[in-house]
Amino acid sequence: MITKDYVILAPQGIHARPATTLIRLTKNFKSAVSLKKGDKVVRLNSMLNILSMTIKGGETISVIIEGEDEVKATEAIDLFFTEQLKEL
């Protein structure tokens, strides 16, 4: 299991568009990916669950990745939160 913390670099936070990209990104991997903000944890496969967390710009969240390809999945997720998210 890998856990990583990220500061959300997009001003609008995780709204519908980045959430779509993120869900599709994680579908490429076998690992189970979850998102944690405060005490709340959701699976990163449901748009509704991600949106209902209301993740805003500047907030810190944790991503939990578990599965056989977790290292590769983490790399992709890392790129998403540190680079791609700024442009979405």
Add this chain to the structure above:
Amino acid sequence: MKGIGVSPGIAIGKAFILKKAKSSISGILLKDSTEVLLEIERFDKAVELAVIEIEGIRDNSVLSDDDLAILETQIELLTDPQIKADVIEKINSDKKNANDALIEVTGNYVQLFEGMEDEYMRARAADVQDIGNRILKQLTEPGNTPPKKFEPNTIIIAEDIAPSDTITMDINYIAGFATQAGSRTSHAAIIAKSKGIPSVVGCGEELSRVNTNDVIILDGSTGLVFINPEQEVIEEYTLKRDVYRNQSVKLKALKDAPAITTDGKEITLLANISGAGDMETVFENGGEGVGLLRTEMLFMDRDSFPTEDEQFEFYKNVALRSKGKPIIVRTIDIGGDKHLPYFNLPAELNPFLGYRAIRICLDRKELFITQLKAILRASVFGDLRIMLPMISNVQEIRSAKSILNEAKVELANDTIAFNADIKVGVMIEIPSAAVTADILAKEVDFFSIGTNDLCQYTLAVDRMNEKISHLYDPYNPGVLRLISNVIEQGHKNHIEVGMCGEMASDPLATLLLLGMGLKDFSMSATSIPIIKNIIINNSESMAKQVYQKVMEMDSSADIIAYLREVVL
């Protein structure tokens, strides 16, 4: 009638009432497990068909990136595992049929989103309702719905407009939208704006009075909506509509055009702003960053100094919206004409020559260091730069930089991230700074010329005193020589030189400043297109000639007359 104008422009046309089929719960209960399985199958099939319908729209139409993103989001929502799990749970345990289960589940999520504090999230209720309706439609009558066609100049009147409505509608003939519900961040608003269709949302109950084919005028800037107006009103608004169309076409064409002279000199056009809320206007007008972020707003209208965290939030919000473009933050510039109720500054005989700006900061180090730490912390979120106002000698820069170093050390000791190489510049607004630009240039990364104060200090003219306002004159040869010296010394020392005073937005001065070699012009965002228009239609070599000619003239009257002739 008045709503919220969300997409500017004027629309005049005939109303088309867009009605939503209302769905009601049947109350039918399933008898056995065979029926349960059948209903689950029916639901899965309906989702599949709804996805096929959206994919069909996606693959068979020419769509903007925004539209495409909306459709992709819809597909994700249609196939959301949480919705599926909830619906199956209701079919399985409560023995509801697929239609009822779906209506209930959708209703619950719509309520959840509508109850959220965040405006953006509240507006997402419409997306959930929209996909619910799409699946329900497939449950009741499977198959694709052809896009709606309209007559030219149709104004769509609706309770609300669903995300996919605007995409599945043939929008070519739609002149405007007016809706009962909605807010600035609702879907209809965002789409209308991106497509440039004048729109008013949040008109309320009154809008239901409109009938199909009523003549409607709507003003997407003011939010006004007229139903069957008098001929005079129609004529007045027809004129307004045409003027707006002409202007917006011209400005739009300029927005993405780079500010380059005809002979290839690149100029950077920046904006002066007072907070994160202004950032959208900056980019809408083609601004390439912020040349002056005033921080006074942070200190005014309150009972005590803002804390480091409060300030950090302010700078961070600007940085987050900056798209990686530079943001020049001016440090505390209070005193002079700007007073704070909680910071008791004794009355002075000459406040503009008194205890203000950097002079307060160097004296009250704790105030300064708090601000610097907040800016430094926010510097990891964007290209923030620090600008010191009211510098009159090199020692002030050195003292300020040493306090900045202390701030960095404190943050580093607490292992808080910041940009250690943050750029530091000074505002050139005191004559001694302009004259000694060669000395100051060696201490800083950039200059920004503040023409308002530079002019009043150079000419010894109080710009608030009406009796001598005719003497306040940025075209005075003395002022121009100072500006020219600052730019020249900046270049010699390889540092950037910008201007953030009113002169930067004065069309009369553009060529002259360009000829002096000024590269960064910072002004109120709405002035940017006008200045850009001058830059892209002239050459640097011609601007240099203008500059030389002006420097040979002995009075500002001659200079202004000459510049008028050249520019107009």
